[in-house]
Amino acid sequence: MQVELRGPAVRDVEDAFRERWDDPAPLVRLPWHVVPDRIRALPRTAAPLPPPAPDPAAAGTCPVQILRTHPHRRHPHPFAPTGERSVARAYTKRRAGPVG
DSSP states (O other): OOOOOOTHHHHHHHHHHHHHHTOOSOSOOOHHHHHHHHHTTOOSSOOOOOOOOOOOOOOOSSOOOOOOEEOOOSSOBTTBTTOEEHHHHHHHHHHHSOOO
16 A cells, blocks of 8 residues: 655654654564674664654645554663554544444
C-alpha cells in the first residue's frame, strides 16, 4: 500500500521516524547477531539525520491520525519511557465506538 501525505501529518510522521532513528537502543542484542556485525566492522549506530524541514502548510480535506506502538521496556525508549500504545488504544476505541 502507498499513501501520499501532505500538511501537518507529514511533520508527525517525520517526528516518529526521527525518534526511532535517534533511539540509542542497539538494533540487535543477541550475541550471535552482534558478533558478526563487529567482525565485519559494521556501524552499530545510525548516522545523524539532517535538520527537519520547515513545518508543512495545511493541505487536503481528510483528517489524519498518526498512531504508533512501542513496548514498555526495561531499558526504555527515551521518547516513550513507559511505552506507547496509541495503535492498540485506537483499535479498542474503534471496536467500542459506533459503527458508521
